[in-house]
Amino acid sequence: MAKILVVDDEPDAVELVEFNLKNAGFEVVTAADGAEALKKARAALPDLIVLDLMIPEVDGLEVCKLLRRDAATAGIPILMLTAKAAEIDRVLGLELGADDYVTKPFSPRELMLRIKGLLRRRETTEAKAERMQFGDLVLDVPAHSLTVNNKRVELTATEFKLLTILAQRRGRVQSRDQLLKDVWEYDNVIDTRTVDTHMRRLREKLGKAAKHLDTVRGVGYRFVAG
Amino acid sequence: MAKILVVDDEPDAVELVEFNLKNAGFEVVTAADGAEALKKARAALPDLIVLDLMIPEVDGLEVCKLLRRDAATAGIPILMLTAKAAEIDRVLGLELGADDYVTKPFSPRELMLRIKGLLRRRETTEAKAERMQFGDLVLDVPAHSLTVNNKRVELTATEFKLLTILAQRRGRVQSRDQLLKDVWEYDNVIDTRTVDTHMRRLREKLGKAAKHLDTVRGVGYRFVAG
DNA sequence: CCCGTTCGTAACAAAGTCGTCACCGGCTTG
DNA sequence: CAAGCCGGTGACGACTTTGTTACGAACGGG
Numbered sequence: 001m002a003k004i005l006v007v008d009d010e011p012d013a014v015e016l017v018e019f020n021l022k023n024a025g026f027e028v029v030t031a032a033d034g035a036e037a038l039k040k041a042r043a044a045l046p047d048l049i050v051l052d053l054m055i056p057e058v059d060g061l062e063v064c065k066l067l068r069r070d071a072a073t074a075g076i077p078i079l080m081l082t083a084k085a086a087e088i089d090r091v092l093g094l095e096l097g098a099d100d101y102v103t104k105p106f107s108p109r110e111l112m113l114r115i116k117g118l119l120r121r122r123e124t125t126e127a128k129a130e131r132m133q134f135g136d137l138v139l140d141v142p143a144h145s146l147t148v149n150n151k152r153v154e155l156t157a158t159e160f161k162l163l164t165i166l167a168q169r170r171g172r173v174q175s176r177d178q179l180l181k182d183v184w185e186y187d188n189v190i191d192t193r194t195v196d197t198h199m200r201r202l203r204e205k206l207g208k209a210a211k212h213l214d215t216v217r218g219v220g221y222r223f224v225a226g
Numbered sequence: 227m228a229k230i231l232v233v234d235d236e237p238d239a240v241e242l243v244e245f246n247l248k249n250a251g252f253e254v255v256t257a258a259d260g261a262e263a264l265k266k267a268r269a270a271l272p273d274l275i276v277l278d279l280m281i282p283e284v285d286g287l288e289v290c291k292l293l294r295r296d297a298a299t300a301g302i303p304i305l306m307l308t309a310k311a312a313e314i315d316r317v318l319g320l321e322l323g324a325d326d327y328v329t330k331p332f333s334p335r336e337l338m339l340r341i342k343g344l345l346r347r348r349e350t351t352e353a354k355a356e357r358m359q360f361g362d363l364v365l366d367v368p369a370h371s372l373t374v375n376n377k378r379v380e381l382t383a384t385e386f387k388l389l390t391i392l393a394q395r396r397g398r399v400q401s402r403d404q405l406l407k408d409v410w411e412y413d414n415v416i417d418t419r420t421v422d423t424h425m426r427r428l429r430e431k432l433g434k435a436a437k438h439l440d441t442v443r444g445v446g447y448r449f450v451a452g
Numbered sequence: 453c454c455c456g457t458t459c460g461t462a463a464c465a466a467a468g469t470c471g472t473c474a475c476c477g478g479c480t481t482g
Numbered sequence: 483c484a485a486g487c488c489g490g491t492g493a494c495g496a497c498t499t500t501g502t503t504a505c506g507a508a509c510g511g512g
Contacts, residue, residue, distance in 0.1 A: 008461060072353050105343060107303070107325035173370040194460055196500065201459095203501095217468070217499065218383030382469060420471055421490060431489095443479075443488070 002119055003027040005044060005064070007037040008052040008081065013104075017050060020108045021115075034058025035109035038066060041073050048118055050111075053082040071136070081106070097133040132167050134225050137209040139167055148209045158183065159202050162195075166223035195221070228273035228345055229253040233263040233289070234307065234357040235281045239330075243276060246334045247341075260284025264292060268452060274344055276325070279308040290324055300452075303344040307332070311386050313381045314424075331368040359395050360451045363435045365393055384409065385428050389420075392439070392449035421447070 004026050008014045011032075018028045029044045031037040035057040039050060042108040049067070053060040067073045080101040086160075100114050132139045138147045141164055146153045155163065156181065162183045166174060176192040184190055199221060203210035227262075234240045236352070237258075244254045255270045257263040259284040267275060278365050279286040286306065290430065293299040306327040326340050358365045364373045366392055372379045388409045392400060401429055402418040410416055428434035439446040 108342070109325055140498070158459075171366075171371075172368040184250065192453065193500090195504090197460075198502095200501065216383075217480085219370055230461065235495095384470075418474085419489090423471075423491085426490065441489070 001025045001027060001176060002047040003029065003044060005029045005031065005037065005041055005046040005049045007031045007034075007060075007206075009033060009055050010052075013052070013081075016108060017111065020112055023141065023145070034060070034063045037063050041067055041076070045073070046076060048115060049076055049078045050115070051078055053080060074081070074128060079111075079114060079118060092209055110137060113193040134167070134212055136210070137206070138211060148206060153205050155164075155205060159205070162198055163223075165201055166221060170225050173216045173220050173222045178220065201213065227251045227253060229255065229270060229271040231255045231257065231267055231270060231275045231280060232262070232385070233257045233260075233276065233286075234278040236257060236278075239278070239307075239350055240301060242334065243337065246338055251340060258282075260286070260289045263289050267293055267302070271299070271451065272302060275302055275304045276341070277306055279306060305340055305344060306336075317348070360393070360396075360433070360438060363432070363438060365390065374432060379431050381431060387410070387423055389428055389449075392447060396449040396451050397441045399446050399448040404446065428446060 004021055006017050006021070006028060007030070007164055008017070009032050014030050014032075017070050021028050029040055029046060033056040037049075037055070038058065044087060051060050051063060055063070058066075064078055064080070067076065067078065075167070077100075082101055082103055102111055102114055102119055131141065136149045138181065140146070141216055144160060146155055146160070147164070162179065165182050176195045179195050180192065184194075199213060199215075203213055206213070212224055214224050216222055232240055232243050232247070232254060232411055233256070234243070235258050240256050240258070244256060247254050249363055254274060255266055257266045261278065263275075263281070263282070264284065277286050277289060277372045281289075282291075290304055290306070293302065293304065306324040307328055308329055327352045328337050340348050357367065359435050362375045366372070370386060372381055372386070372389070388405065388414055391405065391408050406416055406418065410420075425439060425441075429439055432439070438450055440450050442448055
């Protein structure tokens with residue numbers, strides 16, 4: 001079963017979370033401050049980290065950033081606990097890299113749901129991040145190659161990244177702004193119509209397999225697996 | 227104001243809770259045993275349920291589980307009343323799904339604080355519901371997709387947003403002005419009759435599932451889960 | 453340095469969507 | 483029971499959004 005690191009300086013909170021997690025069959029590691037959290041995260045390499053925002057030694061946000069910077073821990077989902085709803089924006093904001101949050105006081109039920117959600121999400125996206133197949137469309141990310149009907153299709157770097165991101169988030173609509181942010185990595189500078197043009201080129205190259213690329217009018221684009 | 231279902235077989239306890247809740251401006255529904263609780267929960271769709279652990283007919287824990295299983299009531303916060311501190315663990319334990327508890331005998335003040343806490347918490351997290359199912363109607367927000375009877379139904383962006391907001395606030399009537407504010411995001415510019423037209427289009431597309439869309443004459447519209 | 457590729461922008465046409473209106477029937481109210 | 487209000491319905495024109503094509507700038511390799 002999965003291993004979870006719980007970081008909070010309030011013993012009561014830790015105990016409540018720990019109890020629920022163990023009840024659900026998780027292995028639990030705890031830390032009471034930021035320095036300990038970083039050390040244990042690297043040592044135990046947990047599958048998920050529950051991180052309180054307000055902790056001594058090193059602030060929760062700082063811990064978050066540092067964990068992301070270290071290759072060993074960069075991929076671990078982080079669930080933030082925060083007292084103030086107003087802080088949510090910052091927590092989920094660009095560089096901080098938390099994956100989800102729960103505001104204090106939280107119900108154990110909700111916390112468990114979110115933890116399970118994160119673990120499930122990670123499983124489904126991580127396992128298929130490398131090589132994805134949808135019918136006769138095969139997308140091999142590390143190889144940077146795409147085949148349709150066993151025939152190699154050459155994509156440019158931008159086209160490949162666009163297709164990859166859509167495929168990794170298959171089923172969920174991505175707005176043009178979101179795609180600009182993730183594929184082009186900077187916003188506002190580039191016209192959103194650029195996305196359309198690249199989608200057009202992708203569709204052209206994909207031929208029949210372009211059926212996987214859905215337009216959601218007024219919203220954005222979506223990759224459909226079926 | 228919020229509607230609260232109080233379940234307890236001791237008339238004195240019910241009366242005490244009811245008195246305090248009504249004093250605070252809540253609407254109160256009561257039930258004296260598990261079977262009645264389940265029935266009234268589905269009928270009244272309260273915003274919160276205060277549930278005694280030891281009740282006749284169907285045990286409190288069982289009621290809790292059953293309420294969670296039904297899509298119509300799954301999201302309602304449950305506050306458990308329990309006589310024994312030792313039972314707390316089981317109550318909050320994973321699958322049982324209570325959100326908080328108060329041990330008997332309790333002070334009315336504490337009970338009220340916990341109720342308000344739960345309601346506040348729900349407000350802040352409710353909007354995050356990602357996927358909702360009501361009978362054969364499945365609304366997947368991130369995918370921006372709706373299926374009725376396992377068949378895909380295409381909605382425009384506005385229709386989808388309208389339906390989503392109604393579904394997220396199911397059970398509560400939304401005035402046309404409120405909907406204009408939340409769906410169209412600006413007020414006064416647009417005619418309120420526009421809402422009617424979009425409701426009409428939604429109903430048309432939903433077919434039989436349009437039964438979830440209630441008109442409340444002179445007030446607005448409401449999504450009903452059952 | 454030149455040529456070919458790739459990319460972002462612009463312009464236009466086609467398609468889809470939206471808000472309004474007018475009419476009608478039913479419900480409410482006095 | 484009659485008048486008035488309210489919501490359902492269908493139609494329509496204006497507007498928005500997207501697909502498509504074309505073009506020039508930026509980039510990179512030879």
